[in-house]
Amino acid sequence: MVGAMTTKTPYHHGDLQSGLVRAAMELLEEGETDLSMRAVARRAGVSPAAPYRHYEDREALVSAVAAVGYGELAEALTAAHPSPSTPEQLVRVAIAYVQFALARPALFRVMFGEPCNRDNNERVAATGAVSLYLQGIVERSFPDADAEPLGTAIWALVHGLASLHLDGKLDSTDPAAVADRVNAAVRAMLTATQPGRDAA
Amino acid sequence: MVGAMTTKTPYHHGDLQSGLVRAAMELLEEGETDLSMRAVARRAGVSPAAPYRHYEDREALVSAVAAVGYGELAEALTAAHPSPSTPEQLVRVAIAYVQFALARPALFRVMFGEPCNRDNNERVAATGAVSLYLQGIVERSFPDADAEPLGTAIWALVHGLASLHLDGKLDSTDPAAVADRVNAAVRAMLTATQPGRDAA
């Protein structure tokens, strides 16, 4: 009964479920790469054991964070262009993908780097959304091509560019140079699939 | 002075420096994904503090392991084809790259997944070797093309395929299907750069 009148530290958080995800996102944005359960709990102003009422284990919380990340990645891509149907527009989306990875490296690692359960979580749905978005782009841009392998190839190319930059295997000090590299790589891939040529 | 005549547990390991790397490699091969310093020490038959005589911290040991991994990746690639100069041969190398990632996922994650020091370790040299190997392939295969961006694009494509399969974003249950996917993607990329067309 200490300080009962003030609003400080109510016993119940209110919405810890999403508060934890928000706290985790904050930590990632601040450069924390490990996302310890305890650190997230601290940031949310709650005891170390509290998160386990809402997430079975660290894996589960991280997956929830990753799912939000996929949504934000999708936002960033659609912001670059809502519905690309030309190589130029597709290149802009590709650049946005790599820029997302470089701008939010810790989140990107959580989304793609950590070994995760293939089966039972929301991540598969979220990544499926990204995949479908790309698939749609490809189908609009190259109606003659087989969309599935081409979409896969483009996703892999762009994702690989993002990963290699993020891991320091490709120099990412100059954003313009990065954009040029992405532009060149994607165009190289796309010139293979102009109407009239075989894509698979 | 217990059991002085037997060869069991001599106080000095002999070659702990490389023994630790070997132990770490064993653990990775057995599926351990975390590579805890203590577990490596245990496997090497040594106290938890001993590794610190040879590696400044976990980062340093992991980097040494990664460097060995790069060497083995290079071996796997050259085993697929020592010196590719045609798209067909290059495809074989690409498939070998992805198969390496799928066959030794924990090692691959150590090599590429973990955030690492960009500056002062042997990893940059080792990745540079992989990069140069690819660059050489591209130069031989496409003498008319600008090797640097094309080599980057191919590396990114193949690495992206490996990463997405490893993270479960692409189905990797059927090795033949994986190989087909890699084949299709790389060929799509390569048809863009046949002599007479612009690569950048």
Add this chain to the structure above:
DNA sequence: CTACAATGTGAACGGTGATTACATTACCGA
């Protein structure tokens, strides 16, 4: 043979994921 440098040990510190028993609170039916 002796001193020194190199190498390995054991104990310790703080941090982590996770579980358990317990405390507090919200909410719903009487």
Add this chain to the structure above:
DNA sequence: TCGGTAATGTAATCACCGTTCACATTGTAG
């Protein structure tokens, strides 16, 4: 309004981890 039950948060605890320190042991140079 009251009381009980389910939901939610806490404190204590366990095992493990990275890392450091003082100390023990061993190889080796002089």
